[in-house]
Amino acid sequence: MKTQKSMKIIVVGLGYIGLPTASMLATKGLHVVGVDVNSTAVGTINQGNIHIVEPDLDILVKSAVHSGNLRASTEVEEGDVFILAVPTPFQDGGQGGEKIPDLSFVETATKNIAPFVRSGNLIILESTSPVGTTEKVRDIILANRSDLTAADFFVAHCPERVLPGHIIRELVDNDRIIGGIDRRSAEKAKELYKTFCNGSIYLTDSRTAELAKLVENSYRDVNIAFANELSLICDKLGVNVWELIELANKHPRVNILQPGPGVGGHCIAVDPWFIVAAAPEESKLIATARMVNDGKPLWVIDKVKEKAARFKEPVIGCLGLAFKANIDDLRESPAMAITRKMIKMQVGRVMACEPNINGNNFDEFPLYGLQDVIRQADIVLVLVDHDEFKDIDSELFKEKVVIDTRGLWT
Numbered sequence: 001m002k003t004q005k006s007m008k009i010i011v012v013g014l015g016y017i018g019l020p021t022a023s024m025l026a027t028k029g030l031h032v033v034g035v036d037v038n039s040t041a042v043g044t045i046n047q048g049n050i051h052i053v054e055p056d057l058d059i060l061v062k063s064a065v066h067s068g069n070l071r072a073s074t075e076v077e078e079g080d081v082f083i084l085a086v087p088t089p090f091q092d093g094g095q096g097g098e099k100i101p102d103l104s105f106v107e108t109a110t111k112n113i114a115p116f117v118r119s120g121n122l123i124i125l126e127s128t129s130p131v132g133t134t135e136k137v138r139d140i141i142l143a144n145r146s147d148l149t150a151a152d153f154f155v156a157h158c159p160e161r162v163l164p165g166h167i168i169r170e171l172v173d174n175d176r177i178i179g180g181i182d183r184r185s186a187e188k189a190k191e192l193y194k195t196f197c198n199g200s201i202y203l204t205d206s207r208t209a210e211l212a213k214l215v216e217n218s219y220r221d222v223n224i225a226f227a228n229e230l231s232l233i234c235d236k237l238g239v240n241v242w243e244l245i246e247l248a249n250k251h252p253r254v255n256i257l258q259p260g261p262g263v264g265g266h267c268i269a270v271d272p273w274f275i276v277a278a279a280p281e282e283s284k285l286i287a288t289a290r291m292v293n294d295g296k297p298l299w300v301i302d303k304v305k306e307k308a309a310r311f312k313e314p315v316i317g318c319l320g321l322a323f324k325a326n327i328d329d330l331r332e333s334p335a336m337a338i339t340r341k342m343i344k345m346q347v348g349r350v351m352a353c354e355p356n357i358n359g360n361n362f363d364e365f366p367l368y369g370l371q372d373v374i375r376q377a378d379i380v381l382v383l384v385d386h387d388e389f390k391d392i393d394s395e396l397f398k399e400k401v402v403i404d405t406r407g408l409w410t
């Protein structure tokens with residue numbers, strides 16, 4: 001077998017997960033080819049730059065590209081290891097409003113690598129996936145390669161747990177689960193991840209690894225749903241939810257999470273549906289939590305409408321669009337959904353401020369500077385707890401209606 005350093009790794013999908021992983025492996029001395037269908041991203045990366053916002057990723061990519069160990073391409077080529085880091089979104093499809101997984105990106109990426117797989121290769125699925133997807137990857141390769149048998153190549157699932165905004169540190173420090181299609185596949189994947197992962201690496205089978213990732217995010221979703229439900233109860237009963245949670249959490253065995261305008265991102269808001277789709281009768285709590293969290297943006301909009309009724313021509317300042325603090329990621333963002341819907345419903349004149357997005361790169365609706373929004377808004381709606389919003393002088397809001405979905409100023 002080749003030494004790790006002489007191995008060639010093909011990383012398919014150069015987004016928030018694939019690009020940091022590819023760059024990390026390259027800076028550890030492995031030869032990495034990153035493949036993406038987005039030719040603009042490929043061009044940007046080959047110049048040593050990045051097309052997404054993530055702290056310290058620019059330094060890592062620059063160093064990986066300049067070392068000669070990382071090259072980006074729109075075409076797949078032969079290698080020793082293939083890492084699939086393509087999206088696994090959801091789509092509508094459930095009869096009761098439930099979502100179902102969209103595996104088309106994984107299927108296409110697997111078909112694309114199939115002609116290049118050689119005997120002894122390792123294929124790693126990093127994308128968060130429904131139970132059974134790693135086996136599906138193996139089956140797609142076999143269906144496209146009559147010259148190979150299942151014993152000729154290795155397949156493992158290595159789910160990613162990184163937190164956007166801290167991806168580079170967590171990529172190195174987090175513990176990882178690796179599930180092999182067989183034990184040897186898991187062990188081979190572990191050898192690779194050991195080149196940059198300082199956390200513990202736990203081996204299991206691929207189905208357990210797939211479900212573990214989904215369960216981690218469902219656990220978070222269910223607990224956030226509890227906090228979001230409390231925020232509705234408190235509003236009805238005239239109780240400050242932030243104070244309530246702080247006090248309840250003084251109990252030695254209680255740790256309630258914080259409510260917000262909903263749940264966003266392409267992990268927590270998505271992954272629980274992969275469990276519900278596979279076992280609908282058995283996952284009632286998980287499905288209900290999803291509904292509670294998805295219902296919160298509508299509740300926030302109703303609150304704004306209620307307050308806006310007092311003004312003749314209300315100006316609504318929306319602070320933040322990203323799905324969480326200090327990032328630019330708008331995927332499944334409740335802040336974005338709320339802002340978009342308020343514009344559509346013409347609740348008033350909506351002025352949105354997102355300090356992590358350059359208005360020149362965003363054309364859905366105009367973005368405004370923080371000072372402009374604060375000066376002009378009748379209603380200030382805090383949707384994201386970005387650092388920029390934390391230190392605003394509360395004197396500036398004295399005359400305004402504040403709806404603070406993040407508890408930033410309460």
Ligand SMILES: NC(=O)c1ccc[n+]([C@@H]2O[C@H](COP(=O)([O-])OP(=O)(O)OC[C@H]3O[C@@H](n4cnc5c(N)ncnc54)[C@H](O)[C@@H]3O)[C@@H](O)[C@H]2O)c1
Pocket residue numbers: 012013014015016017018035036037038041085086087088105108109112126127128129160161162163164266267
């Ligand atoms: N971003 C996170 O914080 C995070 C955390 C844990 C798990 N994940 C999971 O990791 C996976 C990837 O997520 P991401 O955030 O990196 O997505 P992303 O959208 O940022 O990146 C995916 C990339 O794949 C590319 N792509 C799509 N189809 C392709 C194909 N056939 N060939 C080559 N490239 C292709 C896209 O152009 C894009 O650049 C998802 O399953 C996600 O759920 C993400």
